[in-house]
Amino acid sequence: MTYYYEFVYPEGEFPVKAKIHSVDEIELHWHKQVEFILVLEGTVNIRLGQKKYLLQTGDFIFVNSNEVHNTFKTEEQNLLLAVQINPAFYAFIYPNFTDFYFDCNSFGQNDAVLHRHANIRKYLARISWEISRRQTGFRSRIGSYLFLLAGELIAFPFYNKADLDNAISxxxxxxxxxxxxxxxxxxxxxxxxxxxxxxxxxxxxxxxxxxxxxxxxxxxxxxxxxxxxxxxxxxxxxxxx
Amino acid sequence: MTYYYEFVYPEGEFPVKAKIHSVDEIELHWHKQVEFILVLEGTVNIRLGQKKYLLQTGDFIFVNSNEVHNTFKTEEQNLLLAVQINPAFYAFIYPNFTDFYFDCNSFGQNDAVLHRHANIRKYLARISWEISRRQTGFRSRIGSYLFLLAGELIAFPFYNKADLDNAISxxxxxxxxxxxxxxxxxxxxxxxxxxxxxxxxxxxxxxxxxxxxxxxxxxxxxxxxxxxxxxxxxxxxxxxx
CATH class of the missing domain: 1.10.10.60 (Homeodomain-like)
Incomplete structure (x- = not known):
């Protein structure tokens, strides 16, 4: 059974939402928001477009804007952190943000990328923490972390969507x-x-x-x-x- | 004579500009951008609306959106850092940002605010540095600093512009x-x-x-x-x- 462990949504037009949950299966779906999915416990299967991945504890994967994806359980229980970001938030600093497809996940294990993975986990955790705590100054800290997160994201390989065969219009x-x-x-x-x-x-x-x-x-x-x-x-x- | 020490403008629709310059006198003017003026060397007179201030080395003052202001020299030479920010940049995180008038400057000297002053100087310096250097990842760091700066700004007293007698429409x-x-x-x-x-x-x-x-x-x-x-x-x- 799918159950929701915690829901932490700020009100209004806040550009980021964080959700901690366990999944049996989430149907194939897509949304304008980009999304980081981080496995907090257990393992989970994620399908992104035509590719299927098995994510271990600590793994994360980035879901691009309108990328078709679904999540389904393995033999084990799982606990996932999903952080969804409105890509329009980045428009002032990265005017072409949504023109690119980012190939960002934690599967590479060479030393050059491990600190980037650690940073992404850290920023996702801090954003979620700030959203749920809402203590004085949380908005400015979230804004700040969202940009640090984007800084790590754009260091991964990315492609112009116009050049991708399977890009989705x-x-x-x-x-x-x-x-x-x-x-x-x-x-x-x-x-x-x-x-x-x-x-x-x-x-x-x-x-x-x-x-x-x-x-x-x-x-x-x-x-x-x-x-x-x-x-x-x-x-x-x-x-x- | 007014001379320009350095101009550091990123291209396009970047939401922040930084300028280091010396002034004799800058005419009364106003702009949609909010602005921090920080005195790097010497002293300078600044008029904001009906108030006149003498800023010493290290002092800064915040100019609200469309606030009429001018800058004119004292007996001494001066060197100023001006950081202008498009207030629309903050709309996703602070939807009502432009509805408020921020009374932010470095004139208060009690312990409770000194660390805030230090933070503002630090963020202004780092933003300007990143703009001029433009090294890998500068956009994400600037975005991050802009939010940390806003976090300090909103900790100063602020007023709903609608409640201010001398608000400018x-x-x-x-x-x-x-x-x-x-x-x-x-x-x-x-x-x-x-x-x-x-x-x-x-x-x-x-x-x-x-x-x-x-x-x-x-x-x-x-x-x-x-x-x-x-x-x-x-x-x-x-x-x-």
Missing amino acids: DEDLNRLQRITNYIEQHLHRKLTLQEIGEEEHLSYYYLSHFIKDKMGISFQEYLKKTRMQRAVELLLSSEKA | DEDLNRLQRITNYIEQHLHRKLTLQEIGEEEHLSYYYLSHFIKDKMGISFQEYLKKTRMQRAVELLLSSEKA
Whole structure:
């Protein structure tokens, strides 16, 4: 069962949110906010676009703006810190921040990057601490840490999104949203890729590759997974009733 | 003679500029940017609104957004550091930043504030250093220092501008701009407050108080000062020709 360990959200338009939680599985999703996910305890699987990673305790991964991702548990329990940042916060200092795709995670283990990893963990921890404590001056300290964090982030490899084959456009995101909504609404009956292709005026072949490319899993896998999850939800809610 | 010791401006829409310079006199002016003025050497007079201050070496003063101010020399030479910040930079963290008037300077000397003064000097120095050096990571460090600086600023007394009698509105600023332009254009002939009052459809009495309130000096003083400066400029340029 997914349970939320702690929620620490500042009010209003604050540019950063921090959440400490345990996950069974978080569905494939995407958001404008960039996100750092740091494993505090246990291990967890994370899928980013088409790549799947196993994160150990202490590992972190950076999720770019609108990058499709999901999180699912391993055999072990997990405790994750998720820090979401509004990329517009960085616009004055890094005008092109959202034009770039950052390949930032803790998997490299050479000495040159280990201190960067340590810094990122430290800033994530301090930002979360300041958000939850809200003691005098926390806003200025959070603003300061957010920039120190960005300074470490941009030292990782990054690419112009325009140069990336599998970059996801707003149009792609809207299409993905329509497709996942359609699947949600028609889960209870036979559902084929042809049918969705007709809805979207796309060929079977194109749509099949589109889903695999953008979501990282095939249509059939996604359908099976979503039905499974719906079934579990129904069983749990019928127990309660 | 006014001379510029060093100009260090980052390009583009960078939210902060730093300038190290010596002044004879800088005319009454105002700008959207907030500004810290720090005296590096010597002493200097600064007029902020209706108040006049004598700043010693090490002193600093904060100029609020659109606050009318000018700087003029004492008997001594001076060397000033001016750091101008776009207040929009702070909007994500302090949504109401520009609604407040900050009364921030180094004149108080009790122990409780001395470390704050030291911090402000330190952050101003580091920001200027980073701007001029532009070494790897300078953007993130500047962003970080800008927030630490704001954290010290907001620990000084501040007031809601709406509650201040002498707060200056956009309308006031436009009127001031029209008045100073008019004076500039008609410096060479007899110029009376009545004439400007007619231009602005304001009574002599109201206009007289308006100028004194918003600019900190009387119409006659301003006129005399501006003519003096124009005369000096003419003499200097005729020497060159």
